[in-house]
Amino acid sequence: MTDGCRSPDSSSSPPLMVEHPSNDNNMTLDTRSFLDRFLQGYTKFMSPGINQDRGIKLLQYTLWMISYYYKDKTVLRDALRKLCNELSFARYVLRLLQLPPALEAARSGSWSYNPKGQILGKILAWTMIGYYPLEHAAYVQWQTPKLLFPKTAGPSRLAEQLSAWSCRCWFAYIVTEILQCFLELRKHKNQLNQLEHKKKTDDDDEEDDGTARVSIQSTRATMQNLRLQIVRDLLFALPAIHWSLPNWDTQPWLSDPLVNTLMWVESVVCMYQSVASFQRQ
Numbered sequence: 001m002t003d004g005c006r007s008p009d010s011s012s013s014p015p016l017m018v019e020h021p022s023n024d025n026n027m028t029l030d031t032r033s034f035l036d037r038f039l040q041g042y043t044k045f046m047s048p049g050i051n052q053d054r055g056i057k058l059l060q061y062t063l064w065m066i067s068y069y070y071k072d073k074t075v076l077r078d079a080l081r082k083l084c085n086e087l088s089f090a091r092y093v094l095r096l097l098q099l100p101p102a103l104e105a106a107r108s109g110s111w112s113y114n115p116k117g118q119i120l121g122k123i124l125a126w127t128m129i130g131y132y133p134l135e136h137a138a139y140v141q142w143q144t145p146k147l148l149f150p151k152t153a154g155p156s157r158l159a160e161q162l163s164a165w166s167c168r169c170w171f172a173y174i175v176t177e178i179l180q181c182f183l184e185l186r187k188h189k190n191q192l193n194q195l196e197h198k199k200k201t202d203d204d205d206e207e208d209d210g211t212a213r214v215s216i217q218s219t220r221a222t223m224q225n226l227r228l229q230i231v232r233d234l235l236f237a238l239p240a241i242h243w244s245l246p247n248w249d250t251q252p253w254l255s256d257p258l259v260n261t262l263m264w265v266e267s268v269v270c271m272y273q274s275v276a277s278f279q280r281q
Contacts, residue, residue, distance in 0.1 A: 045278050053094050058271050060087035061264035068257060092139045095132065102128035113184040120180040127173040134166035160249045167243040174240055178233045185226045192219045221280055228273040235266035 046052055067080035105111040105125035112121025140147060141159035199212040239262055242254045 041278075045275070049094065051274055053091055054267070054270050054274055056087055056091055056094075057263075058267040060084050060091070061260060061267050063087070064260045065264050068260070089139070089143075092135065096136060096139075099129065099132040099136075102126075102132060113180055114187075120176055120183075123176045124173055124180070127169045127176065131166045131169035131173065134162050134169065138162035138166060157249070161246070164244055164246060164248055167240055171237070171240040171244055174233045174236050178230055181226045181230045181233070185223060185230075188219050188223050188226070192216065192223065195219060221276075225273060225277060228269060228276075232266050232269050232273070235262050235269065239263055 046055065061084075063080050063084045067077045067084065070076045070080070102125050106122055106129060109115075109118025109121045109125075111124045112118040138159045141156075141162060145156060145159075195212055195216050199216065238254060239259045242248055242252065242259055245251075245253055
């Protein structure tokens with residue numbers, strides 16, 4: 001007979017089974033974590049309008065390069081070229097709101113690397129003040145040929161002429177930016193030499209050594225960004241001259257494959273530069 005007392009185990013719950021995550025679960029968690037980080041980073045990276053334009057530009061010229069690879073397949077080639085042209089005009093639309101920032105920069109000199117010498121930054125701004133209205137007018141003329149001059153008989157090259165003038169302003173911007181980058185690069189090179197010399201003389205001071213190391217890394221990153229900008233401008237130069245010529249559409253100076261290859265390489269360098277700058281933030 002039992003004495004009515006429960007045995008020690010009679011009321012106890014079954015022992016909890018601790019489930020150790022399997023390798024598959026770990027892999028799933030890692031995948032989700034990576035995906036979340038990627039989506040968060042992508043969202044932050046693509047928030048500025050300038051990065052959206054750069055992403056579309058890369059896609060635009062990548063499509064053109066693919067279409068050239070499949071140039072013997074007429075249907076696919078033409079479809080890709082059509083998408084490429086649509087993306088090009090989408091970028092025209094994105095630039096419709098860019099004139100006010102150029103006006104602000106012309107007044108404040110905010111496009112200058114050096115606050116003490118704002119002349120080059122203001123020249124950059126004024127070239128864009130010329131560029132944007134001409135490009136906007138060319139875009140409107142391409143999209144609605146009869147809107148500006150409804151009584152014009154026959155085909156008009158007004159849009160092409162306006163585009164050529166806008167690209168002349170763009171070429172002036174490119175030359176000015178190369179000059180500004182070279183001057184800034186020389187200044188940072190001198191700063192880097194001074195920092196490295198100071199670091200060698202302050203090896204015994206760990207705090208100063210750490211500060212110098214951070215300053216050196218920051219200066220090198222800035223110099224890398226300037227070099228990449230110069231590379232981009234050099235890649236831009238020939239297409240800008242090509243599109244600046246009076247008969248760029250009827251008597252092209254450069255071939256389409258060369259122009260689009262230069263622009264595609266620039267778009268790749270541009271995206272690399274943008275991602276590198278974003279990662280340093």
